[in-house]
Ligand SMILES: CC(=O)N[C@H]1[C@@H](OP(=O)(O)OP(=O)(O)OC[C@H]2O[C@@H](n3ccc(=O)[nH]c3=O)[C@H](O)[C@@H]2O)O[C@H](CO)[C@@H](O)[C@@H]1O[C@H](C)C(=O)N[C@@H](C)C(=O)N[C@H](CCC(=O)O)C(=O)O
């Protein structure tokens with residue numbers, strides 16, 4: 159594509175001479191990826207400033223630079239007011255506006271995004287649609303999986319990926335949209351058809367200045383839902399009416415809203431709920447009829463996830479019967495309430511709860527099914543919201559009989575400082591601190607008696623532990639299995 163075509167995304171006409179004769183081979187935001195005839199966009203990051211890499215980019219073959227400030231360069235250089243926005247729009251143009259060509263569902267909220275996307279994958283697959291998934295665990299095209307760095311990738315990667323999904327025959331994109339992504343313009347220029355809101359509770363206050371700012375970021379997904387007056391391409395917002403923030407979310411969009419929840423006013427709701435250790439049952443009440451649901455997913459919070467997915471399925475014209483079959487067939491989501499079963503006489507559950515609200519929900523669920531003692535092994539991530547640390551610790555000691563506080567991903571923080579943040583204000587003393595996560599898990603496994611339940615929280619599906627800048631192999635499920643087997647050998 160030539161430069162003139164790419165620059166057509168700008169709200170004005172620029173004066174770069176002969177732009178229509180400059181052929182662009184790729185758009186890059188990382189100088190290390192620049193090749194011959196690339197257009198290099200300078201992004202001011204949190205760690206470094208992309209403007210400092212212009213020389214390297216030109217050396218590697220960049221023929222055009224797009225920057226936010228005056229820079230020295232010997233190739234055509236364009237100054238724009240917002241390179242993040244330019245990157246998103248130019249990438250969308252370069253890859254042929256792929257998000258306009260595939261139905262797109264975006265899921266946002268503090269907890270439940272990954273779970274809802276995998277429920278939706280099951281629903282659409284049962285409806286014979288090929289799905290593309292982008293989220294915390296991985297990127298998926300049909301059943302092919304690819305690793306991913308962020309829950310919601312930057313706009314360049316995103317547009318390229320959705321273009322690939324389009325060319326590989328994906329019928330439905332289902333993606334998690336994090337608040338960071340919304341705030342950092344990673345989804346600018348994406349044409350979402352359905353936006354789903356799960357819930358809002360405390361997280362990421364290291365990044366967002368306040369809960370209001372966090373909510374404002376979440377609401378952007380709804381604000382950017384495009385025009386649906388044309389009946390051929392309708393847009394919908396799917397909103398959890400039971401969440402106190404739902405009003406603001408609903409008021410952020412001009413598109414039709416479908417609400418879900420347990421509230422009688424919800425368009426889609428659950429009635430006759432039965433929560434059991436082996437799964438859940440409820441009546442799914444919808445504007446087009448009711449149907450009985452049985453699922454292996456455990457806990458009230460998963461009813462909300464199922465309602466969110468069912469609502470998005472309904473506005474996508476998926477029949478109730480398919481919703482019923484899909485929710486019955488899904489076994490669970492990797493690292494979410496995942497049992498570690500080595501035939502031991504106590505239970506071990508690995509879960510991704512890493513916020514106060516999710517930890518409370520998962521521990522309450524365990525309390526409801528427990529026949530004996532509950533142990534929780536949990537830590538808090540480094541370089542992340544410090545204010546959630548004491549809250550998570552006090553939830554742990556309140557709901558469990560014994561808490562074992564340990565490291566999550568300390569990243570560049572001192573692990574002991576994180577643990578001190580967790581335990582400093584505690585008034586209970588039913589806890590131990592064992593910094594080494596492997597030792598902490600073994601300790602809990604060795605404590606457990608018949609019918610006890612151990613919850614290992616915070617890292618779920620993760621297969622690494624980041625200490626400093628290094629990621630070491632670490633999988634809670636594997637570490638727990640080994641600890642159980644070692645215990646049984648003794
Ligand atoms: C705080 C944050 O979001 N940081 C993101 C940001 O990194 P950064 O600002 O540090 O980037 P940087 O290293 O300063 O680089 C700035 C620019 O210089 C360029 N550069 C850099 C080096 C070089 O040699 N040459 C060069 O051109 C870079 O390509 C970039 O364009 O841009 C990177 C590329 O897009 C992201 O991967 C990175 O996410 C980091 C890894 C991260 O941990 N983000 C978390 C907080 C996050 O976004 N989480 C949410 C999920 C939260 C949830 O669901 O709970 C997510 O969506 O993942």
Ligand SMILES: Nc1ncnc2c1ncn2[C@@H]1O[C@H](COP(=O)(O)OP(=O)(O)OP(=O)(O)O)[C@@H](O)[C@H]1O
Pocket residue numbers: 267268269270271272273274294309334356357459460462463493494495509510511512515516517519520618
């Ligand atoms: N609807 C929900 N409400 C509250 N807690 C939930 C809900 N769904 C899941 N959880 C809890 O939150 C944890 C994370 O769930 P999930 O991975 O689906 O959320 P997420 O929003 O994708 O998280 P992340 O922001 O890390 O991507 C689960 O392991 C579970 O403990």
Ligand SMILES: N[C@H](CCC[C@H](N)C(=O)O)C(=O)O
Pocket residue numbers: 309512538539540542566567616617620
């Ligand atoms: N998407 C979340 C994941 C947190 C997972 C937890 N294990 C941690 O490392 O804090 C984040 O980046 O804040």
Ligand SMILES: [Mg+2]
Pocket residue numbers: 271272293294295309334
């Ligand atoms: Mg997620």
